[in-house]
Amino acid sequence: MNIYKEIEKERLRQDEMWGEQNHPCLNQALMNRQQSCSSDDMCANYEIPSETRARFLSRSSFKKGEGTFAHIALEEFAEVISELDINKRRIELIQLTAVCVAWLESIDRQIS
Numbered sequence: 001m002n003i004y005k006e007i008e009k010e011r012l013r014q015d016e017m018w019g020e021q022n023h024p025c026l027n028q029a030l031m032n033r034q035q036s037c038s039s040d041d042m043c044a045n046y047e048i049p050s051e052t053r054a055r056f057l058s059r060s061s062f063k064k065g066e067g068t069f070a071h072i073a074l075e076e077f078a079e080v081i082s083e084l085d086i087n088k089r090r091i092e093l094i095q096l097t098a099v100c101v102a103w104l105e106s107i108d109r110q111i112s
Helices: 003-018 028-032 039-045 051-063 069-082 086-111
Strands: none
Touching: 003 086, 028 039, 039 051, 039 069, 051 069, 069 086
């Protein structure tokens, strides 16, 4: 089955199950606090490595020949969580989605 059709089917299933979802992108308490919220604070809130740490882990793994799609996706996810500007966060989310599609394509090549 086409990956995009599978994604569309899953999205329809989710909407049927939960209805239209409009959750906040990130923790609003952190976003709205009087002191500024750093990218590292936001990543820590979700218990993922900071953008800098995720990038280091990915790059060092690839330098050793041990890089994986999981490394790339984690780095991209950390970038999504780290981006406090919603327009830039959307761009990062597109990049994460593209990595996930590439990962699916790789899996499909392995199981074909």
